[in-house]
Amino acid sequence: MSWTPQKAIVMCALLLSKVQALETNGWGGSYDVTTICGLRGSSVELVCTFWYPQTKNASVKTVWFTKWNNDKPEDLRSDPQYAGRLHFDCQDNQCRLSISQLRGSDAGVYKFRFVTTVNSYTVTPGVTLTVTDLNVQVGSALSCVSKCNLDTGASYIWYKDGQEILNANSYWYYDYRSSPSRGYDDRHSYSCAIRGYQQLVSPPLCPGRPSSTWCNRVLYEERSICALKGSTVDISCTYSTYYSSQVTSKFWFTKNDPRDLKLDDRYKARVELFEKSQGQSTLRINNLMESDSADYRFTFTTKGKFTWKSTLPGTILTVAVVQVQVVLVTVKESYIIAQLLCHLSCSPPSPLSFCWSRNGQPVGSCAPSQMDKPFEVILYPGDYVSCAVEGYPLNVSAQLYAPMTPFVSPSDPGEIVEGDRLILTCRTNPAISYRHRWFKKIRNTGILEISDGEQLVFKATKSSDSAEYFCTAENELGAKMSEPVQVDVKYAPRNCSLLVRPSKFPEEGQSVTLTCSSYAKPETNYTLYKDDQPVRLESGGIYRFISIRPQDAGRFYCKARNEYGEANSSEEVIEVMYSPRPPEVSAKASDDIRPGSWVSLTCSSDAKPNASYAWYKATEETPLTTAAVYNISDYQAKHAGEYRCVAHNAMGSRNATLWLQPMASSLTASIVHYVAAGGAVLVLLLVAVVLLRKKMTSKAQPNASSDGSRGPADDLVYSTVTFSKQPHIYANVVEAQRRKGEDQDEDVEYSLVNCDGHALKLKTQEDAGVSELDSAVQKRRI
Incomplete structure (x- = not known):
């Protein structure tokens, strides 16, 4: 069947209807931009978003292309012209x-x-790529232009005779010493570049004579060259000068070293310099090494002392490095399946073939590297693969190993003490180059990545470094994890403390626990001290008061000790709170006890916290005073009677009573005086008899207890009513009357009435009647 224009139109119509049908059924795509322009030597990125009806388990294959081959798009990844220069990345759609x-x-x-399992779709219209160079355009000023729509706001660099012009940052440059009206200087050439992309500099232009070659300039044949290790490369340029017949010297150098390469020990045995014709110089470098990668530049000097400057970029030489690229890794139980590509770090001018080997043995046949057809190989732990450029034995990639399980090796396998230096090394057997990462297992928080590199170094270990550590050995083919290693840092006790529960101010009878604690490794032994005297502890550094007493109060602290040192806690003071003890009451009088005399009643009690006091008269509810002392400044008959003292604090209260007798007459006082004196003599005689008898009894029974016959004497407490500085004082000790409403069986405690500062004596007749006050005190336990 012959092909006619009519049939072509019909075919196009059918294709167009098919595309429209697909688009209406949810198939389509779009490009971010449909035109893009790039400078020669730069990079560009093309982006396409596509969509299609989603189906279960649908698989999608994608391809970028510029031409068809046998009715199929030719994948750019299989085109040798793009080898090493493409990066293909698909994420979602x-x-x-x-x-x-x-x-x-x-x-x-x-x-x-x-292409999906259901259909295929080509996104139209495509992206049109234009590749161009920068050029200097002559006008009223010099402009840096190209076929691309360059950003006029970008920062530019201008060169004059190979030397950068300072502060010339615009896309145009005006040389006030040269202008169209005055004519440009025939001697000079100008170049421009976009800052940051100086390697894409425009070729030098002589604006005075644009078509002339007789101005100062150097024009490199190639801006970049990719060559293989061990090969030979020629780097060429043409140069001219306004003073063409006066060139006195010329040589090649590198950007980082302005010396003549022929004088450099690294090159002088490998470089040749020759000119094919006048104004054309060629640098030849033999037996290329990776270290030869550099920016090579040419310079010359004329008899008139003009020198072509060196800041203008020259020819960039890249000595290719063979690399293995991992496309896909499938992990199995005991091995992996790897899909690999072999390519160079730069793009050579002509296609090359690559050869694969596994564990040093050739695998398959040599072929061009194609991204759409990666090399597939099975690798077990410790296996390695490499690739080489066919015909160039020096151009071999580094060996890529399937990951092996590493192990952690400590620099000191012994005991680790705080402050020691420790190095953990991630190793494999045999030793293989991997990327290493270090991890720390933190209790209750998981795993934390802490470092990378083969070694993890602790310059001075700390207690916080105690943990489990493990490392990973990884490369493009995967990663393996080591078994964890425990780092256990020993250190002396620190932060020793003493905890008192429930309080440092417990109530009498309360249970109190003292607990010693500290941070240390290994664990510590504790000693508890009370008032600087050791106290025996229970296990775990605990001491308990089952029912604490006032005498248990004191200063406490802990001492923690292990083989690496010791530490003390701060001191804790325990004060036991208790209610008032039975109060002691007393009375004092002035010299002469008669109407108008002064009398003082005093009350005291042991308590924690200190007790507060109140004095009451008989059954009155209103206190006479809220102080410990009650003073009667004008004693009268009405003041006689029962007085009650109440001692109280937050823990409780206790009472005691005191009885003041009414004042006696002068005759009664004399009688009382003699009776008291006689009673005192009688008491002294009775005491003497009792003591003598007791002494005789103790000689007869030396082992008998003297306490057995005392009886319940603790129920009776006596205190003294004292009348100070009175030579003739008489007192009766009587039982205090009960107040109405009190139980008759209430325990009673009596207080002895003291006469402060005076002994009881029998007085003569003339001493009677001087002081007239009888007192009896009754103290009750409330």
């Missing part, structure tokens, strides 16, 4: 194509196509 080191041959229309 968006695919990106990056092209680096743009060449003029890269210009064209790039399209994206995706």
